[in-house]
Amino acid sequence: MHLDSIGFPAIAAAMIARFLPVWIALAAILLPSFKFRKRLGLYGQLLETGVGVAGLAICLFWLFTAVFADIIAPFDPLRQIVIMKNAAPGTIEPESGLPFILGGDRLARDVFSRVVFGSQIVLVIAPAATLFSLMVGTMLGLPAGYYGGRVDGVLSFLANLVLAFPVILLFYLLVTPGIRETAIPQWLGGVFLVFPIAFFVMLFWTRYASRPGLLAVQLGATLLIGGWIYAGLVFDADPLRIISIAPNELNIFVAVVFASSPGVFRIVRGLTMDIRTRDYIAAAQTRGESPWYxxxxxxxxxxxxxxIVDACLRIGYTAILLGALGYFGLGLAPESPDWGTAIKESSRLLRADVHPALPPVMALMSFVLGLNLVADALREQSMKD
Incomplete structure (x- = not known):
């Protein structure tokens, strides 16, 4: 059966039109930001350089793509339309009259829609895993650098033990199907998710210990919200069914946190060892402040x-790791639209059809590039300060 198609100019126009909500959101954020950048602190300083603007625009583009994915994508990312198998870019789907803007894959799914929905997976797992890695590494790196001695020796040994494993092998051991069927990922997740709760408890306790009324409210809110998130993520027991995570997603999340935390630990430890020699630390000690304060x-x-610079870079590294796991078949479910799985699926017929592989590759590359540009801009600004 002959299928109609549109040319490259029409493909470009259709793609630009599909991203209209993203363009509107970008304008609504960036235009006021430029006007008031002098008042926006570190965020405003990003807009002082071309590198920062470019990186921020790319990151916001993918953020808004994930937010408006249901509006942008013309097809269900899992829907198979047999007649569109390996369809060329611009081929029009007969039933809806809409084009497969970037073509169809070997399972007759719309490549463009899968790339758009894949951004949701990457922009949830990568930043969340990085945030938890920062919490774990910070809560262990601060006492290691501040106290030194035996505390530093024990914690550094544990961190170096994890860092001694090759990253890919470590991920393979944690995400392999044999481990998935055990309770190990759930127990590790239970341990790691305690650290954010402990972080905020200690943060409020050290700050507001002399104001018991305010402290009680803050600790109550922390324990309530933290316990709710903890129950939903670790035990899938959220009574409201708002917070939940699939078992294979939990495995990947735990693997990323487990592999990334030692790197954060070493950075925080080194910074703490340097900062603790400053005069304002001696002044705080003289005032009688507690070590955790x-x-x-x-x-x-x-x-x-x-x-912050390391967090930006680490989100990019995590996105690449997710892509690598998906490519090796250790990531999410095979039908998942995440970019790594999409690259793996399309690479099987790469010599015959190149178009299904290029969009997820370009998406992953551009997202990581945006994060690296933001990190470079922040690094330059920190050097000036």
Whole structure:
């Protein structure tokens, strides 16, 4: 059966039109940001350089793509339309009259829609896993760097033990189907998810211990919200069914946190060892402040610059790791539209059809590029300060 198609100019126009909600959101965010950038602190400083603007625009583009995926994508990413198998870019689907903008894959699914919905998976798992890695690494790196001695020796040994494993082998061991069927990922997730709760409990406790009324409210909210998230993510027991995570997603999440936390630990430890020699730390000690108060309210704020830069880079690394896991068949379910799985599926027939492989590759590359540009801009700004 002959299928109609549209040319390259029409393909470009259709793609631009599909991303209209993204363009509107970008304009609504960036235009006021430019106008008031002098008042926006670190975020406003990103807009002072072309590198920062480019990186921020790319990151916001994929963020809004994930938010408006249901509006942007013309087809269900899992829907198979047999007649569109390996369809060329611009081929019109007869029933709806809409084009497969970037063509169809070997299972007759719309490549464009799968790339769009794949952004949701990457922009949820990568930043969330990086945030938890920062929490775990910070809660262990601060006491290691501040106390030194035996505490530092024990924690550094554990971190170096994890870092001694090759990353891909470590991921294979944690995400392989044999491990998935055990309770190991759930137990690891239960351990790692305690750290964010402990972080905020210690943060509020050290700051507001002299104001018991305010402290009680903050600790109650922390334990309530943290317990709710903990129950939903670890035990899939959210009574409201709002927070949940599939078992294979939990495995990947735990693997990323487990592999990334030691790197954060070493950065925080090194920064703490340097900052603890400063005069304002000695002044806080003279005032009689507790060690955890000094670590969380004196050391950590002065280490935020390098940590923010590292977080941007680490999100990019995590996105690449997710792609690598998907490519090796250790990622999400085979039908998942995440970019790594899409690259793996399309690479099987790469010599015959190139078009299904290029969009997820370009999407992953551009997202990581945007994060690297943001990190470069932040690094330049921190050097000026």
């Amino acid at each position: 000094i670590m969380l309210w004196e050391v950590l704020p002065n280490a935020r610059g390098p940590l």
